[in-house]
Amino acid sequence: MNLLPSTLSFSSVRTHLPILAAATDAGTADDALVLAGVLLSLAVIYFTSKLGGEICLRLNLPPVLGELIGGVAIGVSALKLLVFPEGSADAGDSLLMQFLQATSALTPEGSQSVFAVQSEVISLLxxxxxxxxxxxxxxxxxxxxxxxxxxxxxxxxxxxxxxxxxxxxxxxxxxxxxxxxxxxxxxxxxxxxxxxxxxxxxxxxxxxxxxxxxxxxxxxxxxxxxxxxxxxxxxxxxxxxxxxxxxxxxxxxxxxxxxxxxxxxxxxxxxxxxxxxxxxxxxxxxxxxxxxxxxxxxxxxxxxxxxxxxxxxxxxxxxxxxxxxxxxxxxxxxxxxxxxxxxxxxxxxxxxxxxxxxxxxxxxxxxxxxxxxxxxxxxxxxxxxxxxxxxxxxxxxxxxxxxxxxxxxxxxxxxxxxxxxxxxxxxxxxxxxxxxxxxxxxxxxxxxxxxxxxxxxxxxxxxxxxxxxxxxx
Incomplete structure (x- = not known):
């Protein structure tokens, strides 16, 4: 499954403390920008899930399969809209982070901390x-x-x-x-x-x-x-x-x-x-x-x-x-x-x-x-x-x-x-x-x-x- 950075046992917070600590060293994440990143990620996730689900449903396939394939399309294998730190990716690899930098006050220096916290929130959800x-x-x-x-x-x-x-x-x-x-x-x-x-x-x-x-x-x-x-x-x-x-x-x-x-x-x-x-x-x-x-x-x-x-x-x-x-x-x-x-x-x-x-x-x-x-x-x-x-x-x-x-x-x-x-x-x-x-x-x-x-x-x-x-x- 290549998926969530944390385990379903909710040990993810403990598992990813080093990531969050590194992000903190690089700079404290701005709460408003973290929220903006999470909202942007959710918008992409929901759009992808519905598009993939609708396509599969019309092909007499389970919609959940469309959600999976849609995730592959926007993830590390293709568009790189949604990537995660545990896959050795950083903020520079995420098109969402690049878009956030272009449309907000997020700086390249602060993007890594925002990226780490935003990814953790999505994983917990x-x-x-x-x-x-x-x-x-x-x-x-x-x-x-x-x-x-x-x-x-x-x-x-x-x-x-x-x-x-x-x-x-x-x-x-x-x-x-x-x-x-x-x-x-x-x-x-x-x-x-x-x-x-x-x-x-x-x-x-x-x-x-x-x-x-x-x-x-x-x-x-x-x-x-x-x-x-x-x-x-x-x-x-x-x-x-x-x-x-x-x-x-x-x-x-x-x-x-x-x-x-x-x-x-x-x-x-x-x-x-x-x-x-x-x-x-x-x-x-x-x-x-x-x-x-x-x-x-x-x-x-x-x-x-x-x-x-x-x-x-x-x-x-x-x-x-x-x-x-x-x-x-x-x-x-x-x-x-x-x-x-x-x-x-x-x-x-x-x-x-x-x-x-x-x-x-x-x-x-x-x-x-x-x-x-x-x-x-x-x-x-x-x-x-x-x-x-x-x-x-x-x-x-x-x-x-x-x-x-x-x-x-x-x-x-x-x-x-x-x-x-x-x-x-x-x-x-x-x-x-x-x-x-x-x-x-x-x-x-x-x-x-x-x-x-x-x-x-x-x-x-x-x-x-x-x-x-x-x-x-």
Whole structure:
């Protein structure tokens, strides 16, 4: 993910104190000029996100992919409108800083300090955006459906997480000699499945309620939960810089206990929460009270060496079980619309695709890694279709392809890895190419396999056909 200068664990302020200190040595940043730089950056980010999103939407692609590609266009790989200090860039490399100098009282001497602080503010906003994103994903998930999901969908989900993770991590370590921590992070990025992309395609081809469609959706939902736990564990491992079995076991147990405990405690406290919200008369009472709950869980996850995003996701799951779910979902959308695009555009902006230039010999590593990750990304999900049991004649290939797209979920993994500093530039670029290509390939492939293969009818379809056959007799 080449992205945020800070980690999603909000350790960025501590991580970038040297940058801010250097900026202070060069001169104190003018608050008014910092604000001007932030406003200018946000204007560019929002314009880019909407332009890219609108283009992709008209091509039947997820808008988030447009935000990512738009970020690449304005970032270090192309226009250099939005660049960040941790990518070895300075104020002179930023066209926004040059524009600010030309249109304000900012001097070349003071531009570095303004650039450092402005970049830090944008990075923190992007981190807050991913917290809101995971809260929204949790809110959109159905905990009861997760509990009721069949053993087939659960098995597909487990195979779809374990297979690409194991193949990706082992391949990077033993075939390409990539260090263990970056390899584990790249393997974790391969576990993601974008339920939004797959669900949209299945709905368009009228297969959402088919047997295959229900297995795909159930497995994709479980994939999100398992993937977020994997992400929290791997991101926590990056903080220690090494992998110890005892630490891994601790993190896995603590992530599971935290998620289950937060849900159980939340169910106990929710009636009090609802009564409190109902008694409040000020504007925004539901939204702000819910965000307080989400931020407290995010903080708790952070201080026990997990990731804030796991707490945000847990908060969303809990609040999704309340009578306020639909109202809250409507109210969180404008907040997400403001903050989440910053995250995705920053992911793209910090992606240096020049490391994939085939004319440069030193870039061949990134190209080879990208091809390897693409192969693993496809194979690791396609094999999930053959883990389904008790369904003779089912379209197993369609189930496997339905699990391929990484989409926004893969970008979250990329963002956390890039922000942590655990990934090299070739590895980051390879991961982002894998995310883009799987997101592009899955929709047309899914249409093809459903259009050329017979599928097992749903219970409703079978019943309807039986009734019609009886009437004809």
């Amino acid at each position: 992007s981190e807050l955006g991913v917290v809101i994103l995971l809260f929204e994903i949790g809110l959109e998930s159905d905990l009861k459906e997760l509990i009721r999901v069949g053993p087939q969908a659960a098995l597909v989900a487990v195979v779809g997480v374990v297979t690409p993770f194991a193949l990706g991590t082992a391949g990077l370590v033993y075939l390409f000699h990539v260090p263990v921590i970056p390899s584990v992070f790249a393997g974790a990025a391969l576990t993601a499945t974008s339920i939004g992309i797959t669900a949209k395609v299945l709905s368009e081809i009228d297969r959402l309620n088919s047997t295959e469609g229900q297995i795909i959706i159930g497995a994709a939902v479980l994939d999100d939960v398992l993937g977020i736990i994997v992400l929290a564990v791997v991101a926590s491992l990056v903080k220690t810089g090494e992998i110890e079995i005892s630490n891994v076991i601790y993190l896995i147990i603590s992530a599971g206990v935290f998620l289950i405990g937060a849900i159980l405690l939340g169910r106990f406290l929710i009636p009090f929460f609802i009564r409190l919200v109902d008694t409040m008369k000020t504007r925004g009472q539901l939204l702000l009270a819910s965000l307080v709950f989400a931020y407290i869980l995010s903080y708790t996850a952070q201080v026990i060496q997990l990731e804030a995003i796991l707490g945000a996701f847990a908060a969303g799951l809990v609040l999704a079980e309340t009578e306020k779910r639909e109202e809250l979902a409507e109210q969180i959308i404008p907040v997400a619309d403001i903050l989440v695009p910053i995250f995705f555009v920053c992911v793209g902006a910090k992606t240096d695709l020049s490391v994939l230039n085939p004319t440069v010999p030193s870039n061949r590593e990134g190209l080879i890694l990208a091809v390897f990750l693409m192969v693993v990304a496809i194979i690791g999900k396609v094999v999930t279709g053959w883990s389904v049991f008790g369904q003779p004649g089912i379209n197993r290939l369609a189930i496997g392809i339905g699990m391929i797209p990484r989409g926004e979920v893969g970008l979250v993994f990329l963002g956390v890895g890039s922000a942590s500093g655990a990934l090299s530039k070739p590895t980051e670029a390879a991961i982002i190419m894998m995310v883009i290509l799987t997101t592009f390939l899955a929709p047309p492939l899914l249409r093809i396999v459903f259009g050329t293969a017979e599928t097992v009818p749903t219970v409703e379809e079978a019943a309807t056909e039986a009734v019609e056959a009886t009437r004809k007799q």
